[in-house]
Amino acid sequence: MIARIRLQPEAVGLGMTGQRVRDRLIERLRExxxxxxxxxxxIRAVPRHLFVDEAFATRAYEDTALPIxxxxxxxxxxxxxxxxxxxxxxxxxxxxxxxxxxVLEIGTGSGYxxxxxxxxxxxxxxxxxxxxxxxxxxxxxRTLGLDIRSRHDDGNVxxxxxxxxxxxVVTAAASALVPALVEQxxxxxxxxxxxxxxxxxxLLCVRKDAEGRIEQSNLASVVFVPLLPGMVD
Numbered sequence: 001m002i003a004r005i006r007l008q009p010e011a012v013g014l015g016m017t018g019q020r021v022r023d024r025l026i027e028r029l030r031e032x033x034x035x036x037x038x039x040x041x042x043i044r045a046v047p048r049h050l051f052v053d054e055a056f057a058t059r060a061y062e063d064t065a066l067p068i069x070x071x072x073x074x075x076x077x078x079x080x081x082x083x084x085x086x087x088x089x090x091x092x093x094x095x096x097x098x099x100x101x102x103v104l105e106i107g108t109g110s111g112y113x114x115x116x117x118x119x120x121x122x123x124x125x126x127x128x129x130x131x132x133x134x135x136x137x138x139x140x141x142r143t144l145g146l147d148i149r150s151r152h153d154d155g156n157v158x159x160x161x162x163x164x165x166x167x168x169v170v171t172a173a174a175s176a177l178v179p180a181l182v183e184q185x186x187x188x189x190x191x192x193x194x195x196x197x198x199x200x201x202x203l204l205c206v207r208k209d210a211e212g213r214i215e216q217s218n219l220a221s222v223v224f225v226p227l228l229p230g231m232v233d
Contacts, residue, residue: 016058017049025061025077032063034081036088042119043081048074050140051110065223070130070232072225074110075171079203079222083192084116086205086219087167090190091122099123102162106155106181106193107171107227111137111148117169118146125149125159131233156229158184165189172227173201177216187212194224 026040034040049060051074056066065073091101100123105114108128114137118124128134131152141148151159155170156178164186170178170193177195185191191206203219 017047017060021061022048025063028063029078029081032078034078034085036085038088038120039081039084039116042084042116043077046112046115046119046144048077048112050143051112051115068110068133070133072109072130072133074112075224079220080113080116082203082219083113083169083171084120086192087117087169087190088120090188090207091166092188101166102164103167103169104159104162104165104181104184105169105171106158108134108137108150109171111140113169113171114148114150115141115144115146118148122167123149125151125162125165127151127153127155127157127159129154129228129231131231152231154229154231155227156180160184168192170194170227171224173197173222173224174227177204177206178227182206182208182214192219194222198226 022044026044049057052060052066063077065076068074100121102123103117105126108114108126114124114126134150134152138150158180163184165184166186166189168181168185168191173194185208187208187210189208193204194201195204196202201222203222204216205219206216208214
């Protein structure tokens with residue numbers, strides 16, 4: 001079930017941001033292997049054109065990454081869908097009698113990945129090192145009525161005060177898995193993260209079993225901006 005999203009007129013979209021264009025994106029994602037209908041419904045529901053600069057709005061429903069300033073990008077929809085699909089597949093079922101799983105996102109950026117996770121009814125915690133990006137993302141969350149907790153901090157630290165998390169999504173590439181993030185993953189949880197240098201990155205799916213042992217698989221070859229240390233206002 002997709003969480004209710006508050007749609008103002010600008011969120012509904014027209015022409016190149018309208019429903020027909022969004023539906024074509026969903027069909028492309030299906031053709032390229034995305035199978036989880038919950039993920040496809042969330043991508044259909046969340047207005048991606050509100051998460052890019054106005055100059056790029058007419059390209060919002062292309063299956064491509066787009067610049068969002070500060071040397072960052074909004075990820076390609078297929079990558080967002082694949083990462084979300086991998087996390088959902090490992091999360092426990094939840095409903096009225098069970099709290100929604102907690103998911104940590106590292107690298108809020110535009111806020112789009114966090115919005116997709118929240119639209120799926122998950123409890124989302126997101127960390128961004130660039131203060132200006134986080135301020136804009138928070139406005140978008142409020143506009144859409146999404147309950148997402150956010151923090152201005154170094155993503156390499158994670159959010160230890162809220163750990164453990166059943167799912168962790170990292171939207172920037174480190175040279176290796178970040179130990180602090182693996183530590184904050186709950187037993188039975190899954191972490192999805194790009195790992196590698198600028199020339200060769202792999203999207204890894206990391207599972208932690210009940211005894212804390214780690215098992216990982218490679219989902220795809222990807223290109224992400226680097227996971228940098230520190231904070232920028």
